[in-house]
Amino acid sequence: MTQNEQSGSFRTVGRGRGYHPAAVDQFLSAARESFEMGGGELTASDIRVASFPLVKGGYVIADVDAALGRIEDAFAARQRERVVREGGAEEWVVQAREEAQVILDHLARGRRKKFARTGVLSFGYRVDEVDHVAARIVRFLRDGDELSVEQLRSAAFRMQRHGYREEQVDALLDATIDVILAVR
Incomplete structure (x- = not known):
């Protein structure tokens, strides 16, 4: 520091x-x-x-x-x-791979169905914007495309009625950041 x-x-x-x-x-x-x-x-x-x-x-x-x-x-x-x-580099790689696979499995859900939605009168993250970031995460984890921690830290989504639940999206972004930091 x-x-x-x-x-x-x-x-x-x-x-x-x-x-x-x-x-x-x-x-x-x-x-x-x-x-x-x-x-x-x-x-x-x-x-x-x-x-x-x-x-x-x-x-x-x-x-x-x-x-x-x-x-x-x-x-x-x-x-x-x-x-x-404590456990060797292999343990660290295994942990990072397991976490990445959990993220990929979650994001394999269909378009506009990747996360739970808020009620029809409640606001959540805009679905199309979250799905766009989710696609970038998949390309990073699966294909090795560029994606930085800073891009995820600064991701901001507009709100919409019946949008994705914020806490679920935020948790997945946090998990992805952990994976990126693990493989740096």
């Missing part, structure tokens, strides 16, 4: 809302402590799902998100090193 990420010296928004500085600083302090302990309580997945309240004059969201991405990468690399050290 860089000094900027440790000291809480992110830029603040002039006008508008940003991440609550105290919440970000507290989380980053806990992440640093966990990382330095070499096996603390936090994982790469915990870093990925971190969220902070928005306040006037808070930290610039893009700056904090970029730092969190780098920290997540560091935690994932540490986890990979630990598994390789």
Whole structure:
């Protein structure tokens, strides 16, 4: 982790809302402590799902998100090193392949049927946009096409009535990020 990420010296928004500085600083302090302990309580997945309240004059969201991405990468690399050290590289590859196969099996479902849908009066992720990203994930896992962690981290979907359930889509994106980080 860089000094900027440790000291809480992110830029603040002039006008508008940003991440609550105290919440970000507290989380980053806990992440640093966990990382330095070499096996603390936090994982790469915990870093990925971190969220902070928005306040006037808070930290610039893009700056904090970029730092969190780098920290997540560091935690994932540490986890990979630990598994390789304890069980060997083959175990790590087997785990990554198994996870990739689960994702591919899930995405083999038909067009517009890859995830559960919200009720007809409720909003969820726009189906065609999610299916487009799902197709890119399949091409990455099956054919080796390019797909970066950053592309998945920044994936955003518009909302629609009777759309895909957000929590299911988000969980699959998180699992795919774990696979990409595992094979890096």
